[in-house]
Amino acid sequence: MNRPLRILHTEAAKGMGGQEIYIFRHMQVMRARGHDVALLCQPDARLATRARDDGFTVHTLRMGGMGRLLRGIWSVSRLVRRERYDVVNTTSRRDALIAAAGARLGGTPLVVRSRHLMSPVNSLLTYTGLPHRVITVSNFVKQLLADRGIPADHIGIVPPMAVSPTGIDAAQEPSWQALQETRSRVRAELGFDEQDIVVGCVAVLREPKGHAELLQAMVPLCKANPRLHLVVVGDGQAVMQRLQATCAEHELQRQVHLLGFRSDASQLMPGFDIFALATHKEASGTVFLEAAQAGLPIVSHRVGGVPEMLVEGSNAILTRLGDSAALTGALRLLVDDPERRRQMGRSGWDWIRSAKRFSPEGHAEATEHYYHQWMKELGHG
Known part of the structure; x- marks a missing residue:
């Protein structure tokens, strides 16, 4: 230096x-x-x-x-x-x-x-x-x-x-086993057990982030599987009201959890099974790196700088913007296959530790x- x-x-x-x-x-x-x-x-x-x-x-x-x-x-x-x-x-x-x-x-x-x-x-x-x-x-x-x-x-x-759930100090990064222990603790704090499947989304509630689209994609999956949950972390009044209205319309209040702003958002991510963000535009997306750090498979759109922040086909499934059926299909693929979730999550966890630029x-x-x-x-x- x-x-x-x-x-x-x-x-x-x-x-x-x-x-x-x-x-x-x-x-x-x-x-x-x-x-x-x-x-x-x-x-x-x-x-x-x-x-x-x-x-x-x-x-x-x-x-x-x-x-x-x-x-x-x-x-x-x-x-x-x-x-x-x-x-x-x-x-x-x-x-x-x-x-x-x-x-x-x-x-x-x-x-x-x-x-x-x-x-x-x-x-x-x-x-x-x-x-x-x-x-x-x-x-x-x-x-x-x-x-x-x-x-x-x-x-x-x-x-x-890429910042681990423990902070920026690489010496404090948890092992894969420690990450699984964190997962169990966070899930218990959020009220989920091991039979629940948790799709998480962490992003400020703005229209371009695609929360409404993500929720619509989750509706048929949640109705088909009562153990499936969507957790949304982020604040923004207008989008929050729209999400609440959609939940009420489809009677999904028990399966959709709108947590608002959380200063510990990155520390909640190990408690998810899947990370999903249906963003319409993204310069890069630090949150995708956080999802990889948390050992999560990722579902998003192939837009902007998103493909530069992950490895499509290895730790992420990307769909075309506007193709709601493809988004639901990508989520269903991971919801229905726990082994695929584990493999993709581990691939991303290994990759992010080898990518020095992040x-x-x-x-x-x-x-x-x-x-x-x-x-x-x-x-x-």
Whole structure:
């Protein structure tokens, strides 16, 4: 590793979805590698609380509106001058407008924009005008950005990391036997026994995540098998109401469990038998790596960066978006075959431990490589 860096990450969102979890874990592994890492976010952000509780320095700034934009740029410029950050890494459009502009004004050597989404880029300003470089999570998203006009040699790829249910410390990763013991404990806590078959879905409740489609695919399977359950972990009022209405319509309240937001979501996953996410678009999907860490077979759609996060045919079955019959068929295949579930789950568990690019160490090394390379290119090596 080259010299340790002083790094400021920024995020405007107040919730704690996949992007915010990605940032938090990234900050943890970079700190573990010896870097001085801090966060800039809104005062009432869940990420602020979680980062502060974990010992990070957290700077807060209200974002949104022209007045706050101009005041924020000036505040960030003073902050980066005072703290002498080597890198300011922005995430969302709002914080990029403020923090990237402020960092450039304050003379930060390297300003980076991260891209964790696959939705269209409407404005290039926060990708080419303000930051020096861009980091994204998959080849799929890199190609989308390049097609939009961002120079390909200005884009780096750092995949999300696989984190075991015990955290980011690889030395604490459970053995396969220990994982099975965890499975029994979690199932007991959730109220399931060994005869129950549990399909789990962990994702913020937004329409593009496909929860409604997944539930519809589960309806005939649940009606045919009273020991089959669907557990949904994640919050989002509009989608939650729609799922509750569907459960009531089909009288599945006993078999569909809507748990809402759980800070221990990844620790619940070993208690599932199958992981399913009928996502309509996905830049990458850290949750698929978590499912592999938990030893689960995976069912999803062949969209976006999803195929880069698993091994289709080995630990996952992918179906075509919009083919509801295929989705139900893939789920039925695993529900009806416990040996296939075990084999696919073990294959994924073995694979994720051999794929260094998804490890905390590999993630940190790739990030360091780009930071130092880009600083050198910009005359700050």
